[in-house]
Amino acid sequence: MREVGGALRQIRVAAGYEQLESAASAVNAAVRDLYPDVAAGPPARATVSRPHQVDGRYLSNVELGNANKLSPPDWLRTGESFEDEQLRSGQIPSWLVRAYDVAFLADGYLVDLYRWGVALQADQAGTPPRAARTRQFARVGVSGYDTDVRAFDAAPQAIRNLLGIHRGLLSTYPTAAPALDAWVPAHEDRSTLIADPTRDIPEGLPVRPGSYVVGHWILRNSGKVRWQDRLFVRVGQCRVGLTTPPFTPVPTAEPGQNVTISVPVRAPDRPGTYRSCFRLAWPDGTYCYPNTLVGAIVTLVVLPEEYLTCDQPWASR
Structure with missing residues (x-):
């Protein structure tokens, strides 16, 4: 998901939204158009992310992968061959990726990239990691x-x-x-x-x-x-x-x-x-x-x- 976060940032800047607050306004407009009953903000202690209004700080954390770090899987945490490796990947909600795609005219690229990133994470969860x-x-x-x-x-x-x-x-x-x-x-x-x-x-x-x-x-x-x-x-x-x-x-x-x-x-x-x-x-x-x-x-x-x-x-x- 780190590459997805980087792609979100690149698409946003390429669309002319260098300031995160102005980008948040564009994302919020897309969220309102795409989803009914949008929440004012992220719910506390929620296990599933629902569409909600965002601010610049929220977008920054998502793009940089600062939220919800995943702990390394067993195959990567143990074993001499891979003991120095780390898997640090944030969890990015699918609804936000879709909103980015619409707000910044990504033409489906971000949605397809996200789908691919989810598949990578699923494959890496196996012991050992294996294809679907x-x-x-x-x-x-x-x-x-x-x-x-x-x-x-x-x-x-x-x-x-x-x-x-x-x-x-x-x-x-x-x-x-x-x-x-x-x-x-x-x-x-x-x-x-x-x-x-x-x-x-x-x-x-x-x-x-x-x-x-x-x-x-x-x-x-x-x-x-x-x-x-x-x-x-x-x-x-x-x-x-x-x-x-x-x-x-x-x-x-x-x-x-x-x-x-x-x-x-x-x-x-x-x-x-x-x-x-x-x-x-x-x-x-x-x-x-x-x-x-x-x-x-x-x-x-x-x-x-x-x-x-x-x-x-x-x-x-």
Whole structure:
């Protein structure tokens, strides 16, 4: 949620509301429009946040993550490998994120980012941290993969061919660890993202509603552990926003080797800004790098109808 808080602040300032008190007035107006029976202020000792009027100090605490710190989960609190790590993340109410999105014209970006942040927190609560049940190959298998990728039935042939290759590779994956220590995070296991400007999807790439793109990521095995039986898993289990496969096979890699992972993405039909996150995991959903909260990210901006011709050549006089 720390990234969500930072995004709230960035969107607010970008909209021209540098002063928190003036920002609070804009947020309060959005809250009144969005929710009936708005409270004058936060209720005392409430366990669930309800829509209420805010002031500059309240917004500052939310953006900086100064309220409701979460204690580290058991997997992070104990163990030599992660004893120095800390998880400090505030709890941001969903109604406030929506009000920010409306007040500062974020075009759905903040709502989608919040949904992704909630999914990250849910995944990290496991011991060990693992992907959502619907993203675990050991649970859903190839048949579950087939169900999810039906959304690509109308995709270009090249994308359907790519999904067919991935399906063939997934059919060789085990559904149970070959050894007790096979699917367990190791301190000497490392991954490095290699930039490739010729293939990387630019952050905030503008696309047409319902269009298809393919995201490419190059990862280097920069540790001392052989990569095997790994998947590139989408974080969370929500089916709204960008459409992607639940997981993508990752080639086996020795230390020092690079692998390329290609993931088809379908843009929503509704204009807005959408983001998805992917992390390396084993078939049972266990994350290979549990103390890395953010993985590979793709952000697309689906253009409204009035902007769809902006990429066309201008008529000469």
